[in-house]
Amino acid sequence: MLEARGVTVRFGGLVAVNALDLDVPDRGIFALVGPNGAGKTTLINALSRVCPVAGGTVRLGDVDVLSLPPHAAVSAGIARSFQRAELFPSLTVLENLLVGLHSTMQTGLSGALMTPASRTEEQAARARAERVLRDLDLWEVRNAAPADMPYGHQKLLDVARALVSEPALLLLDEPFAGLTEAEAPRLLACIRAAGERCAVLMIEHHFELLEGIAQRMTVMDFGQKVSEGTPASMRTDPEVIRCYLGTGRHRTAAASAC
Ligand SMILES: Nc1ncnc2c1ncn2[C@@H]1O[C@H](COP(=O)(O)OP(=O)(O)OP(=O)(O)O)[C@@H](O)[C@H]1O
Numbered sequence: 001m002l003e004a005r006g007v008t009v010r011f012g013g014l015v016a017v018n019a020l021d022l023d024v025p026d027r028g029i030f031a032l033v034g035p036n037g038a039g040k041t042t043l044i045n046a047l048s049r050v051c052p053v054a055g056g057t058v059r060l061g062d063v064d065v066l067s068l069p070p071h072a073a074v075s076a077g078i079a080r081s082f083q084r085a086e087l088f089p090s091l092t093v094l095e096n097l098l099v100g101l102h103s104t105m106q107t108g109l110s111g112a113l114m115t116p117a118s119r120t121e122e123q124a125a126r127a128r129a130e131r132v133l134r135d136l137d138l139w140e141v142r143n144a145a146p147a148d149m150p151y152g153h154q155k156l157l158d159v160a161r162a163l164v165s166e167p168a169l170l171l172l173d174e175p176f177a178g179l180t181e182a183e184a185p186r187l188l189a190c191i192r193a194a195g196e197r198c199a200v201l202m203i204e205h206h207f208e209l210l211e212g213i214a215q216r217m218t219v220m221d222f223g224q225k226v227s228e229g230t231p232a233s234m235r236t237d238p239e240v241i242r243c244y245l246g247t248g249r250h251r252t253a254a255a256s257a258c
């Protein structure tokens, strides 16, 4: 269970996330929605230790997340994708998946020495990477350079990189934005499956899509929680209609493929 209390992020005089509380259960799909600039990405950045946090506490099970150094987030079970795919351009698709996995391996120094234990772990990691690439229909392009792939494939690869570490908490920042009609259903199936195994916290502007997969959602505006509940209850919530659903920003063409 992720338990965030009073999380606050400031950029100079701007309070991008303002004393926000959030509880995300161990399994299932939890959505974060709200208008542009509401602070959704900043909250995910805070939870994944990508940006400094001015106040509050975050616990994932027994782990005090805000005391982790940024590079330790993945080994603590927190993985994330980015609003704009963040990939290593000089590595292949497969290498992009494998590169982050060493930090999650148990064998440490012996990993560098290629002992039998580390070799077994390496093989398991490769098998996981292959499975994730096949699930997202990227196996055929495993040796391609990310820059040579269409944007939607790059987004899928960014999500694949987060999935392959088998996190306890999977943070996805608008994973469907930029996907084609052919790509979106593959991702939808992968996210559904991930929600059976771990906690998924997903930013998404496509409300109809969320009604199909999310159990709960938090609606943010100006860094604060406006409301929280099931997608059906949020659709009729007057505050949510005022700040978000009534503005027309909640729909994206790419994700309507789902
Ligand atoms: N690194 C930064 N430095 C200064 N201000 C920032 C920084 N990152 C975000 N902000 C500001 O913080 C606020 C929240 O931004 P954020 O990107 O979290 O919004 P968002 O809800 O993800 O919006 P969108 O739906 O457009 O992605 C905005 O006012 C934004 O301009």
Ligand SMILES: [Mg+2]
Residues within 6 Å of the ligand: 040, 041, 042, 083
């Ligand atoms: Mg954002």
